[in-house]
Amino acid sequence: MSGLGVLIKKELKEQLKTYRFLIITTAFLFFGLTTPLMLKYLPEILKMAGEDIIIDIPPATVVQALTEYAGTIVQIGVLIAVLVTMGAISRESEKGTAAMVLSKPVSRIAFILAKLFALSTSFVAALVLASMACYGYTVLLLGEADIVAFIALNGLLILFFVVSISVTLLFSSMFKSQLAAGGLALVVLVGQAIMVNIPRIGAYMPSNLVSWGTGLLSGDIASAWGAVRISLAIIIACLYLTWLKVRNKDL
């Protein structure tokens, strides 16, 4: 795996230069800040908008705010993960930058791992910032929240995002067109989210990680280690298949 360190450095710089880090962080922060804010003030905003209408909304709870935040971040996060990853290999191959990088003494597995690492780092950093902001707002606006459960939820969200990035990376290596890669990745990721509702199989879908995480917030101790194992297996399988694809490809 030669050249991994150099490639990681290059990819991390690229994350800043192509605004990927900024895009992910801003989008996450936006929802981290607005979710508790909207939950707290929505009844009053509605009251201001229509004076005569009496709307009875029960006061928002801390668990509700953090659960809703996680739900939104997952939806937006998957979309962004696909958007910023779909061109990772296909576009570089098209522009010829992949060939340039691979003409140096770096292995192809290092080329793939560096991309996964840099994209995951952007997501982790953005999630940490947004979750801190969301937690802060929630505590200030709605009251004390279970920090341990929230940290655990974030850990599970990170695993989920790495799965999303790995799947998109694989499709990015398979197709010349960015849109085809992104579209198919989205189909697979949305498909598994729908399959969560199927009895038995559903428990092993990566999306079940999110259900486990949000369950922790309300004190639900039912775990989903099956989903964790399957998620790790998907990441490894996607990396392996991407490597097979890139290895034999004239980039």
Place this chain on the structure above:
Amino acid sequence: MDGLDTIVEMLPFIIPLLILQLALMIVALVDLIKRQRVKGDNKVLWALLIVLVNIIGPVVYLIFGREE
């Protein structure tokens, strides 16, 4: 609580959001100005999108609009 009180109470929580939106908008606009070529070759249209559509406008430009 009447309307004005609510707005005053919300204000300190809204300011960080406004800063976030503004910062993203400025970054996108600066990039747009510096860039020689953009998708669709219409800088004005991109500028309008960045300024008028909160958060999503700048993000769409930064992902799709830039041309190297």
